[in-house]
Amino acid sequence: MSPSVPLQEMIRAIRSARTQCEERGVIQRECAAIRAQFRQADNGGRSHNLAKLLYVHMLGYPAHFGQMECVRMIASPRYSEKRVGYLGAMMLLDEKQDASLLITNSIKNDLSHSNQYVQSLALCTLACMGSAEMCRDLAPEIDRLLRASNSYIKKKAALCAVHIVRKVHELGELFAPAARSLLSEKNHGVLHGAVVLIIELCERNPETLERFRKTVPDLVQIMKGLVLSGYSPEHDVAGISDPFLQVRILRLLRILGHNNEGASDAMNDLLAQVATNTDSTKTVGNAVLYETVLTVLDIKSESGLRVLAVNILGRFLLNNDRNIRYIAMTSLQKIVGTDHNAVQRHRGTIVDCLKDQDASVKRRALELSLALVSATNIRSMMKELLIFLSSCPVELKSHAASGIFNAAERYAPSQRWHIDTILHVLTTAGGDVRDETVPNLIQLITNASELHCYTVHKLYRALLIDISTQSLVQVSCWCIGEYGDLLLRGECQETEPVQVTEDDVLDALETVLQSHMSSPATRGFALTATMKLSTRITDNVDRIRSVVSIYGSCIDVELQQRAVEYNALFKKYDHMRAAVLERMPVIEKNSPGHTNGESTGEALKETQGSRMKPTEPKQLPQPANQVCDLLGLLGGSEETLQPGPFAAPGLLTNTASTAGGDLLDLLGDLEPEPLTPAPIVPVYDKDGVALTLSCEKQSDVALTVTLTASNSTDADISSFTLQAAVPKSVQLHMKAPSGDSLPARGAAKVTQMVVLNNPNKVNLKMKVRISYSSRGSTFQDTVQIDSFPGL
Amino acid sequence: MIKAILIFNNHGKPRLIRFYQYFAEDMQQQIIRETFHLVSKRDDNVCNFLEGGSLIGGSDYKLIYRHYATLYFVFCVDSSESELGILDLIQVFVETLDKCFENVCELDLIFHMDKVHYILQEVVMGGMVLETNMNEIVAQVELQNRMEKSEGGLSAAPARAVSAVKNMNLPEMPRNINIGDINIKVPSLSPF
Numbered sequence: 001m002s003p004s005v006p007l008q009e010m011i012r013a014i015r016s017a018r019t020q021c022e023e024r025g026v027i028q029r030e031c032a033a034i035r036a037q038f039r040q041a042d043n044g045g046r047s048h049n050l051a052k053l054l055y056v057h058m059l060g061y062p063a064h065f066g067q068m069e070c071v072r073m074i075a076s077p078r079y080s081e082k083r084v085g086y087l088g089a090m091m092l093l094d095e096k097q098d099a100s101l102l103i104t105n106s107i108k109n110d111l112s113h114s115n116q117y118v119q120s121l122a123l124c125t126l127a128c129m130g131s132a133e134m135c136r137d138l139a140p141e142i143d144r145l146l147r148a149s150n151s152y153i154k155k156k157a158a159l160c161a162v163h164i165v166r167k168v169h170e171l172g173e174l175f176a177p178a179a180r181s182l183l184s185e186k187n188h189g190v191l192h193g194a195v196v197l198i199i200e201l202c203e204r205n206p207e208t209l210e211r212f213r214k215t216v217p218d219l220v221q222i223m224k225g226l227v228l229s230g231y232s233p234e235h236d237v238a239g240i241s242d243p244f245l246q247v248r249i250l251r252l253l254r255i256l257g258h259n260n261e262g263a264s265d266a267m268n269d270l271l272a273q274v275a276t277n278t279d280s281t282k283t284v285g286n287a288v289l290y291e292t293v294l295t296v297l298d299i300k301s302e303s304g305l306r307v308l309a310v311n312i313l314g315r316f317l318l319n320n321d322r323n324i325r326y327i328a329m330t331s332l333q334k335i336v337g338t339d340h341n342a343v344q345r346h347r348g349t350i351v352d353c354l355k356d357q358d359a360s361v362k363r364r365a366l367e368l369s370l371a372l373v374s375a376t377n378i379r380s381m382m383k384e385l386l387i388f389l390s391s392c393p394v395e396l397k398s399h400a401a402s403g404i405f406n407a408a409e410r411y412a413p414s415q416r417w418h419i420d421t422i423l424h425v426l427t428t429a430g431g432d433v434r435d436e437t438v439p440n441l442i443q444l445i446t447n448a449s450e451l452h453c454y455t456v457h458k459l460y461r462a463l464l465i466d467i468s469t470q471s472l473v474q475v476s477c478w479c480i481g482e483y484g485d486l487l488l489r490g491e492c493q494e495t496e497p498v499q500v501t502e503d504d505v506l507d508a509l510e511t512v513l514q515s516h517m518s519s520p521a522t523r524g525f526a527l528t529a530t531m532k533l534s535t536r537i538t539d540n541v542d543r544i545r546s547v548v549s550i551y552g553s554c555i556d557v558e559l560q561q562r563a564v565e566y567n568a569l570f571k572k573y574d575h576m577r578a579a580v581l582e583r584m585p586v587i588e589k590n591s592p593g594h595t596n597g598e599s600t601g602e603a604l605k606e607t608q609g610s611r612m613k614p615t616e617p618k619q620l621p622q623p624a625n626q627v628c629d630l631l632g633l634l635g636g637s638e639e640t641l642q643p644g645p646f647a648a649p650g651l652l653t654n655t656a657s658t659a660g661g662d663l664l665d666l667l668g669d670l671e672p673e674p675l676t677p678a679p680i681v682p683v684y685d686k687d688g689v690a691l692t693l694s695c696e697k698q699s700d701v702a703l704t705v706t707l708t709a710s711n712s713t714d715a716d717i718s719s720f721t722l723q724a725a726v727p728k729s730v731q732l733h734m735k736a737p738s739g740d741s742l743p744a745r746g747a748a749k750v751t752q753m754v755v756l757n758n759p760n761k762v763n764l765k766m767k768v769r770i771s772y773s774s775r776g777s778t779f780q781d782t783v784q785i786d787s788f789p790g791l
Numbered sequence: 792m793i794k795a796i797l798i799f800n801n802h803g804k805p806r807l808i809r810f811y812q813y814f815a816e817d818m819q820q821q822i823i824r825e826t827f828h829l830v831s832k833r834d835d836n837v838c839n840f841l842e843g844g845s846l847i848g849g850s851d852y853k854l855i856y857r858h859y860a861t862l863y864f865v866f867c868v869d870s871s872e873s874e875l876g877i878l879d880l881i882q883v884f885v886e887t888l889d890k891c892f893e894n895v896c897e898l899d900l901i902f903h904m905d906k907v908h909y910i911l912q913e914v915v916m917g918g919m920v921l922e923t924n925m926n927e928i929v930a931q932v933e934l935q936n937r938m939e940k941s942e943g944g945l946s947a948a949p950a951r952a953v954s955a956v957k958n959m960n961l962p963e964m965p966r967n968i969n970i971g972d973i974n975i976k977v978p979s980l981s982p983f
């Protein structure tokens with residue numbers, strides 16, 4: 001085996017390899033040698049070998065066989081070997097490996113080593129890859145080191161404590177007192193570590209946060225010292241005294257002052273001082289200013305200070321340095337929710353940044369622009385955003401497109417503008433939009449009934465130009481299918497009409513059908529559109545028939561199925577064709593037909609209007625019947641007295657009602673009207689028993705009536721039941737009452753809900769029979785209710 | 792928290808990689824490649840902050856990088872670190888390297904990878920910023936190196952012998968011992 005070659009020699013050998021293959025060969029030889037050397041018990045060049053292994057690991061070759069060697073090296077008494085061993089442990093081991101447990105003992109011993117550099121190695125390793133068990137074991141040691149050691153160790157122990165707290169949250173309590181006392185240190189490194197530790201403790205535990213609020217005056221003192229002190233050569237970076245520490249302290253102040261008046265007051269002066277005194281010509285100054293601004297905006301600062309902060313951000317935005325502009329936009333993003341108007345003032349600059357060459361700046365500008373869109377500036381902003389969309393980098397396109405859609409939806413000044421915007425987006429970035437865009441757009445179009453002509457013209461033109469953008473093609477096909485007659489009529493108020501013949505339209509649709517670029521879904525759209533045109537055009541029905549029958553033998557199963565059904569529509573069910581293919585009604589938003597991407601294309605079978613769940617093409621007229629039957633379940637027998645609480649039938653009606661209820665939910669949002677407080681009307685009052693009525697309209701035909709009974713006599717009433725009867729065409733369903741006993745003197749009430757369904761909208765009347773027993777005797781009475789309040 | 796520190800050259804070859812969160816080996820190499828792709832596309836006059844590396848962690852993480860001659864220094868950080876502060880930290884780190892190596896260049900990083908790690912350990916520990924004062928860092932590193940050298944022992948011996956030989960100033964040693972002409976007078980003896 002080759003003698004141990006020092007690290008540099010090996011690196012030289014690797015670098016001189018001219019090809020990847022040669023390099024692999026060299027490395028394999030070296031690794032074999034290293035492995036052999038590891039197996040030897042006592043070996044002088046161990047540290048060299050491990051260093052070589054780490055180099056090889058960095059290049060990406062496997063190095064796991066060095067893990068045990070790391071453990072052995074850590075246990076060695078020699079500093080050079082320990083050093084490499086710990087480095088290897090940090091690079092090769094992690095808590096998932098078993099070998100990491102073996103070093104716990106070594107770390108423990110080394111933490112109390114006499115040499116501070118050995119201690120620091122142990123601390124470093126623990127902070128990098130300490131597992132939860134190791135942390136729990138060694139936490140008391142760390143606490144000891146935090147209190148009594150030199151500053152070099154203290155600062156390392158502080159960061160080690162942060163790692164421990166991250167791994168084992170409960171140990172935060174252990175370190176809080178030590179952290180508090182570290183704040184009085186002079187050494188900046190220790191202070192820095194202490195502040196990081198306190199930040200971690202406060203973020204984890206709100207009680208600790210409360211306790212540390214008392215340290216705000218101390219922190220303010222330290223900051224003042226840093227800001228106002230003269231030039232101190234050891235901490236100076238470009239004229240600012242220890243900017244890293246300043247930034248850290250400002251961050252801690254932010255956490256302590258957040259949502260707390262007292263702490264915020266204590267910091268106001270300091271923040272104003274820092275904001276005005278810091279020199280902003282260099283990056284370090286800007287870092288401190290930036291942190292100050294973030295702190296001011298996050299705590300309960302006074303308004304003058306906030307204005308100062310936003311102005312500083314505005315200055316940053318105009319800075320030439322792109323880094324500064326970037327972070328200015330990042331911080332404006334954070335406050336756009338709370339200080340919206342302040343940010344609006346800078347809208348012009350932000351929109352200009354959309355045109356910046358830098359992709360990061362563009363991304364920030366896009367986020368901020370989308371947040372700044374409002375009803376007043378929607379038109380100008382949208383213009384800018386659309387220009388941006390046509391030239392934006394690929395990774396931002398889909399985000400930009402969905403942002404534009406959201407903005408358009410919320411603030412569209414007119415429907416035509418809305419449709420235009422969406423079409424524009426589809427033509428420029430159609431490949432990157434989300435799937436819901438197509439049904440959303442279709443729903444929008446159906447809602448804008450006066451624009452149908454305009455829309456179909458525009459879409460037809462777009463289709464002629466380009467059929468590669470699937471979403472655009474799908475919408476175009478759908479529109480042409482629906483509104484093809486408007487297209488063929490050749491007249492349009494809003495845009496120049498296009499003179500087409502039926503053949504032209506059918507040609508366009510066939511091109512889509514046959515093109516290789518069309519996805520299966522698009523072809524489905526096109527086929528359906530062709531079919532719909534069969535009722536809207538007069539001459540070329542035969543052509544449509546032939547197209548449809550050709551696709552009856554298409555390889556794509558979906559297309560084939562549709563074609564076969566449409567064929568059937570031509571042959572056996574020709575009498576139904578006109579009815580089936582007539583114009584679709586307006587799709588309500590949030591109905592299932594609306595959100596189900598593709599199904600909206602299958603508009604044909606929706607004979608029941610939008611409340612109907614869109615069914616598969618197979619089940620032609622059945623769904624309508626199904627619903628009727630289910631509704632039959634709900635209806636009780638007309639005019640027979642419906643007794644309220646039964647045991648078994650009650651259950652039956654309840655389940656039916658829930659089933660019916662579910663079905664009603666399936667059928668779409670019933671959109672309950674805004675509930676005005678239902679008036680309560682007394683309908684019966686005799687012998688101390690009073691009955692009141694209130695009703696709620698659920699829809700045009702459904703009504704829920706609530707009857708409330710109360711007892712003002714001195715005796716309890718039991719077996720209290722209500723029965724109700726209604727006219728023939730009204731369907732009645734009584735729900736289970738809340739109880740059947742009325743305690744004396746109105747201590748409690750009984751409520752009974754009755755659901756009425758009045759499809760024929762007859763005059764609603766209800767007869768209610770009351771029966772109860774009181775003081776041993778039974779009573780019965782009837783009352784007729786002719787008027788229902790709120791109806 | 793700093794999630795990773797990567798140094799690679801203009802062709803993507805890694806010169807130093809340090810992850811403060813566990814990643815499998817192949818994942819690490821993939822991250823290096825992806826980071827290199829993202830960073831090398833950037834112009835020199837754009838800003839030093841990059842978002843959108845998907846492998847290394849998602850929405851909260853940014854890449855903050857600086858380009859010095861042939862090397863990219865990339866720090867992957869989350870939102871708890873100040874971006875401008877990290878830029879300054881990279882500057883501090885590079886200046887420290889410069890002080891420790893006397894006009895550091897890429898070759899120094901290549902051949903003394905372990906020393907660079909030890910220097911880095913004084914600046915960043917466990918993903919958190921430890922010390923930012925350059926003089927302090929350099930002093931500590933010096934002391935540690937001295938400690939390592941003072942530890943003699945067997946393994947150091949061959950190295951020391953080698954270095955002793957290397958340090959021998961051979962050119963100055965007289966190659967030819969030119970004593971000059973030796974005029975050895977051979978007494979002429981009379982013939983017997």
